Amino acid sequence: MDEPVVHISGFRMDFADTTVVRDLSFDVRAGETFGFLGSNGSGKTTTIRALLGLYEPTAGVLHINGRPFKPEHGSRLGYLPEERGLYKKEKVMDVMTYFGRLKGMDRHSARQWSLAYLDRVDLSGKAATQVDKLSSGEQQKVQLGVTIMNRPELLILDEPTKGFDPVNRRLLMDIIAEQKNDGATVVMVTHQMEEVERLCDRIILLKDGTSEAYGTIDEVQNKYGGRVVRIRHTGPIPPSPHYEVTLEETNYAELSITDDTDEAAILRELMDAGMVIRSFTTTKISMEDIFIRVYGEHNESPSPAPGRLAATRGA
Amino acid sequence: MAQHNLGTVISFEFVRTVTKLRFWIGTLSVPVIMAVVFGMIFLSNTSTSTAAEAQKNAQFSISYTDASGLITPADAAAFGAVPAASSDAGIQDVRSGAVEAYFEFPAHPESAAVKVYGADRGLFENGKYAAVAQAMLARAVAVRIGSPQLSGLAAGSAQVETVTYQGSEVAGGMNSVIPPMAFLVVFYGLVVLLAGQMLNSTLEEKENRVTEMILTTLKPTTLITGKVLALFMVGLVQVAVFASPILIGGLFYRDALSIPAFEFSQLVFDPLRMTVGFLILVGGFALFTTTLVAIGAVMPTAKEAGNFMGVMIALIFIPFYSVSLVISEPHSPIVQVFTYFPFSAPVTALLRNAFGSLGVLEAAMVIAILYVGAAVMLRLAVRLFQYGSISYTSKVSIRTALKAGSRHAVAGPAEK
Numbered sequence: 001m002d003e004p005v006v007h008i009s010g011f012r013m014d015f016a017d018t019t020v021v022r023d024l025s026f027d028v029r030a031g032e033t034f035g036f037l038g039s040n041g042s043g044k045t046t047t048i049r050a051l052l053g054l055y056e057p058t059a060g061v062l063h064i065n066g067r068p069f070k071p072e073h074g075s076r077l078g079y080l081p082e083e084r085g086l087y088k089k090e091k092v093m094d095v096m097t098y099f100g101r102l103k104g105m106d107r108h109s110a111r112q113w114s115l116a117y118l119d120r121v122d123l124s125g126k127a128a129t130q131v132d133k134l135s136s137g138e139q140q141k142v143q144l145g146v147t148i149m150n151r152p153e154l155l156i157l158d159e160p161t162k163g164f165d166p167v168n169r170r171l172l173m174d175i176i177a178e179q180k181n182d183g184a185t186v187v188m189v190t191h192q193m194e195e196v197e198r199l200c201d202r203i204i205l206l207k208d209g210t211s212e213a214y215g216t217i218d219e220v221q222n223k224y225g226g227r228v229v230r231i232r233h234t235g236p237i238p239p240s241p242h243y244e245v246t247l248e249e250t251n252y253a254e255l256s257i258t259d260d261t262d263e264a265a266i267l268r269e270l271m272d273a274g275m276v277i278r279s280f281t282t283t284k285i286s287m288e289d290i291f292i293r294v295y296g297e298h299n300e301s302p303s304p305a306p307g308r309l310a311a312t313r314g315a
Numbered sequence: 316m317a318q319h320n321l322g323t324v325i326s327f328e329f330v331r332t333v334t335k336l337r338f339w340i341g342t343l344s345v346p347v348i349m350a351v352v353f354g355m356i357f358l359s360n361t362s363t364s365t366a367a368e369a370q371k372n373a374q375f376s377i378s379y380t381d382a383s384g385l386i387t388p389a390d391a392a393a394f395g396a397v398p399a400a401s402s403d404a405g406i407q408d409v410r411s412g413a414v415e416a417y418f419e420f421p422a423h424p425e426s427a428a429v430k431v432y433g434a435d436r437g438l439f440e441n442g443k444y445a446a447v448a449q450a451m452l453a454r455a456v457a458v459r460i461g462s463p464q465l466s467g468l469a470a471g472s473a474q475v476e477t478v479t480y481q482g483s484e485v486a487g488g489m490n491s492v493i494p495p496m497a498f499l500v501v502f503y504g505l506v507v508l509l510a511g512q513m514l515n516s517t518l519e520e521k522e523n524r525v526t527e528m529i530l531t532t533l534k535p536t537t538l539i540t541g542k543v544l545a546l547f548m549v550g551l552v553q554v555a556v557f558a559s560p561i562l563i564g565g566l567f568y569r570d571a572l573s574i575p576a577f578e579f580s581q582l583v584f585d586p587l588r589m590t591v592g593f594l595i596l597v598g599g600f601a602l603f604t605t606t607l608v609a610i611g612a613v614m615p616t617a618k619e620a621g622n623f624m625g626v627m628i629a630l631i632f633i634p635f636y637s638v639s640l641v642i643s644e645p646h647s648p649i650v651q652v653f654t655y656f657p658f659s660a661p662v663t664a665l666l667r668n669a670f671g672s673l674g675v676l677e678a679a680m681v682i683a684i685l686y687v688g689a690a691v692m693l694r695l696a697v698r699l700f701q702y703g704s705i706s707y708t709s710k711v712s713i714r715t716a717l718k719a720g721s722r723h724a725v726a727g728p729a730e731k
Binding site for chain 1: 320323324327331335519523524525526527528530531532533534701702
């Protein structure tokens, strides 16, 4: 088996008397898109910063390509941090060229690449504009451009869609998908569960500084019941060892199947108990539902899907 | 890669500073002000000289009395002056407008004042009366001496040249002080002009939230070294711009600006003192820069960091409170303290070096202190920047940042 691009083992991080991450282990494989999920304060950004050498871990191994990350290794890394910013008093092209050169491109290539990228994201007329004269969304686009300069092998994106409107969010997702298609490994911290389901091959859910769930989307969905039955009905729902009621409203309910019982047997069981079933559909449990189940309604909610805008804060 | 990135950082930091309009407004304001002042001096000197000549040669009606007997009728006639009957009569003539001025030469003009009475012609033009009275007396004395050479010597115009020896070699005197003193001027210029930029150089990354992207792209040592070197280059540009009016004035308009005659060829460039001066300049600049950068890395905002800048600037001016002691008593305890305390060492040592009172061993110790201090501060600045600059909203404790190197003692940043 190939060596993982990211390998984290036994990672622990203490800040004074507070343990933010405890005994965290996971791998990110080459070429995959990896979702890094968790409520605010669960340790996601701390883990990323420790992985990138910005924090010194209290304990554990954090490797990129088999060794602790150091910028001078010259590995092609694209990092979009949660705390965004650029040199605000400089021109867009100057900033992009600077970062391009720091990432190993020559000046000409960096400028050519930047012009093409700005054209792609509808900022072709803004190359000579001072960064702080751009809107917040435009600055985000420039920062994403800086992140993906020089074809990164590993992209680490901490809440990449934060601050984007739905149109630009789609554009950004397309760009991330292109990077993946070009062979980049993508690690994405996000609260957007739709993005997770659409883009991620595997995910990890952090809770209280450790792994709550880890695997492919299917594996995680299966862990949390996997299948959900949605019914419109009359009559009380009988208790059963084969499901648990996860949502109950007037004449509507969602049942999470807890064992291998097939859907037809569940339907029969409900009807045998005297219920009148007007509709019966089965689906997989959504990542949003899993998130809510793991972190609780009272705790943190995932960001709503595009179109249902809500503020998000970092981990 | 690191070498390439160092060049990229220097280039970026230097170019973006010197291509800013506000940089040139700030930089050019000093020589422009100097040029304006020089221009005023030029005009003033021209008008003063013209006025003095005009006053000496002024033609106006004069009466006089001479109790000294020095003024002969011929001397008086040369100025169109006629004798007055008495002091009272002379004053009355002025009051009545019969003459424009009356000069009363006392019996002993070497100790008593010549009294001049004249019709008021305004503050500046009234000066012509005194100028002509002095010219009359000078002419009378010169005629009495009978020799222009003796007259000149009697007027104290003799020039004296001093030659001293260090062993068998001719000592440079002031001509050997000026070249190494230039390093002190450059040091002051660099620190005073650039202190704010030094302080803000890392704050910018912090305030703009660029730190994380930068620190995952290049080593913090490379970034900070690049910034320090770029600042040094920016400082040299500013010093060159500031010095340009002085050089242009000195070379091309010396007479017009009344700049004392000075032969650059007379300057003595002692290789040892020049080398020591250069090394102290670079070491002192590096120490101050890295210290200010370290302060910037700890503080959350430029405003809070600014409080510390005043302290740093004060440190380079403190030795000047005892400048006479530094020059005359270089081995006094207070001067010794100033010489070896890292933050007062550059100014004190550069002064002593310029005046030749800094021995080779002392110079070596000061240079070692400055370079070791700069290296320690660079390491500290890098450490503080690395661990402090992603603490975006709070001041970082130095102990916390230093402990961050330990795998067992990481302390809390603001964000988790």
